[in-house]
Amino acid sequence: MNHWLMKSEPAECSVDDALAAPDATVPWVGVRNYQARNFMRDAMRVGDGVLFYHSSCAEPGIVGIARVASAPYPDPTQFDPKSHYHDAAATPEKPRWMLVDVQVLRKTRNLTLAELRADPLLQDLVLLRKGSRLSITPVEAHHWKTILKRLDAA
DNA sequence: GCCAACGTTGGC
DNA sequence: GCCAACGTTGGC
Numbered sequence: 001m002n003h004w005l006m007k008s009e010p011a012e013c014s015v016d017d018a019l020a021a022p023d024a025t026v027p028w029v030g031v032r033n034y035q036a037r038n039f040m041r042d043a044m045r046v047g048d049g050v051l052f053y054h055s056s057c058a059e060p061g062i063v064g065i066a067r068v069a070s071a072p073y074p075d076p077t078q079f080d081p082k083s084h085y086h087d088a089a090a091t092p093e094k095p096r097w098m099l100v101d102v103q104v105l106r107k108t109r110n111l112t113l114a115e116l117r118a119d120p121l122l123q124d125l126v127l128l129r130k131g132s133r134l135s136i137t138p139v140e141a142h143h144w145k146t147i148l149k150r151l152d153a154a
Numbered sequence: 155g156c157c158a159a160c161g162t163t164g165g166c
Numbered sequence: 167g168c169c170a171a172c173g174t175t176g177g178c
Contacts, residue, residue, distance in 0.1 A: 007176090033161075033174095056176055113177080131159040133175045 002048045003139040004039065005062070005127050006102065007055040015052050015064040018104045025069050025103040029077045030085045032097065036136040041072045041098040049144060050102055053127075054110070055135075061112035062147065070101035108151045121146045 006028065008014070018026045031037055045068060052064035074095035077085035090096040116122050126137040139147070 009176095035161095060177070133160060135175085 002043065002045065003050070003141065003144040004044065004048060004068070005051040005053050005137050005139050006066075007053045007135040009056045010054045011057070014054065015104060015107055018052070018064075018066070018102070019107060023069075023103060024105075025101050027075070028099045028102050029075050031075070031099060031135060032085065032087070033135060036134055037098055039136045039138070040100045043138075044068045044072070044100050046070065049139075051139060051144075051147065052102075052104060059110055059112055061110040061115070062108065062151070063110050064104050064107045065148075065151075066102050066104045068100050069103035072098040072100050075099045111147065111151055115150070116147075119146070119150065 008018075010017075012030070013026060018024060028040065031040065048068040050066040050068060051062045052066045054060055054063050074090075074092070075085070075097040077083040078087040078090040078095065078097045079092060080086055085097075087096055116125065117128055122128065122143060125139070125143050126132060126134075
């Protein structure tokens with residue numbers, strides 16, 4: 001099983017928004033970066049662990065534990081001319097953007113970006129790499145373990 | 155609002 | 167295929 005960290009802007013879809021959805025499950029719409037798309041399309045499997053991360057907000061950090069809840073399928077927003085995520089080059093026959101559903105398993109305290117950075121065991125977490133902007137990053141097993149421990153210890 | 159660090163686009 | 171210009175991300 002693989003592990004992932006997935007960023008969401010709380011103004012768009014917070015962990016509370018996701019929890020309020022049916023089955024606490026939301027389609028991860030709006031990813032428009034090929035590397036992040038490829039993770040969802042090619043590497044994720046149902047049941048993979050996901051760290052739900054809030055970005056572009058006052059206190060960025062990990063705010064929930066989730067799981068990959070579907071196989072990849074086309075992001076419907078790419079076909080919607082009214083959507084902010086519309087992509088004129090995409091057609092249902094030739095979709096460009098794929099996503100998975102993400103199911104929140106539990107909300108956690110906010111394990112902040114500052115705390116992550118300060119943790120000696122998390123120095124090489126992909127999220128923390130210099131210049132890293134990817135909205136979806138892989139999380140190594142030992143990082144996952146450390147983060148779960150930190151989340152429980154508060 | 156700033157800006158570093160990337161990613162994408164398009165002319166050549 | 168190069169690379170300059172431009173756009174985006176996202177913390178601060």
